[in-house]
Amino acid sequence: MADSTIEQSSERTAATASGSTRRGFGIDVGGSGVKGGVVDLDTGALVGDRIKILTPQPSTPEAIAATVREIVTQAGWEGPVGLTLPAVVTAGVARTAANIDKSWIGTDACALFGAALDGRPVTVLNDADAAGMAEDRYGAGKDVDGVVVLLTFGTGIGSAILNHGVLLPNTEFGHMEVSGQEAEHRASSAAKERHDWSYKEWSKEVSRVLTRIEDLLWPDLFVAGGGISRKAEKWIPHLTNRTPVVAASLQNTAGIVGAALAAQTSIGT
Template sequence: MTDAVVGLEESEAVPALRVGDRRGFGIDVGGSGVKGGLVDLETGLLIGDRIKILTPQPSTPDAVAATVAEIVAQAGWNGPVGITLPAVVTAGVARTAANIDKSWIGTDARALFSAALGGRAVSVLNDADAAGIAEDRYGAGKDVDGVVVLLTFGTGIGSAVLNHGVLLPNTEFGHMEIDGKEAEHRASSAVKERKDLSYKEWAHEVSRVLERYEALLWPDLFVVGGGISRKAEKWIPHLSTRTPVVAATLQNTAGIVGAALSAETSIGT
């Protein structure tokens, strides 16, 4: 267990809400930090502060499970827990591992986390899928009646696809080949930084990727997330897609919110 505990993130505190009947607890496991929080499932807003503990190194299944248990204990939460992983997750089992230890591959994550939490019910799902269901239910996609595609731009490109609120889990559109390159090798925000592209130059590459996605899926809306979405006004106007593109609104809380929602609705497995 790491002792590098950040604890309550006061600098990112969310104003306390009146607690309603529908509450959930979500945990978002990332390569650098494991973050959790109590969620008002009526509004999709956090109740109080997030709790964060640095991701243990190495980020083995047992070490991460202990970190998750510590966050839940700090919060004093006794109900079901939704947990995201940066991995493809099917039937509760992690099938890939991105930015976490490769020993996760083949691990029954649902059983592992349930045991670490005293046998309680848990839901485990891909991190981009969690962000997607959160944005679709509470954020930028909440008023869209149709196909919503969430894309997170960071080191790679994460994706989530929802049709009338129903998730198609574990899409990996960042790995789709586009003109001889994987999409994330062409248009991730990491590529922008590495090549020192202007926002307009980078938007041209993003457009090539989005145009391929829209040719295959015919979505009603693209929602773009990741840190670079905070500067959406600098690049979204340069995109050439026919499909509307909007910035994600939940930002850093989307994974936690989507995880908590999955625990209530069994969207995760």
């Protein structure tokens, strides 16, 4: 059995106090950890504790499926399950693989996880899309009536677009060319570290990417996610693009919350 941890949710009391009975279950598959939990679908808060198991190595479909089954079993959850993958997912099939084993490419993820969970309904979607859904419904974008673009700044740049709460799945703005370079090569947090840029220096590159996106889409809000968003005060004030930019508010629960929400709405199946 894989090593697992149960982490206290800071929002547990709020979820319990709400008295909501609309609950879902989400699992966020990442390169270092597979995390899952019960979600209050009225508030977006986790109910109880988050379960995390280290991502098996190699992170093959069969190994991840076994880990997912273990998380669901530990939680005692018996209903539908939503899952994220760091991959483009169309019609339930993984088309790419980022930070997981390349054998995922072409895998019918819905069929795989459904079989691992004894045939229960499952929904599988891209991890940035799940985070975008969560932030749009419950987080930094919840009061915006228009186009919200979430960008996750990490090793690469993940993206999600929502218009009035409706997701356009599997966008890949991290691979968009900006002034002769891929956006994520220019403005990911990994690029910041690689070039040893200050936050102010890095913000110039982020501004270039945001300006290119807003010239194409004219969004109403950018939501900045990824670990570097926790230090938003050090770089967001230096941005020069025209569209407002705010830090993501759900942080490391966004994938779980978005997956649970997607399972309810059947996005990604």
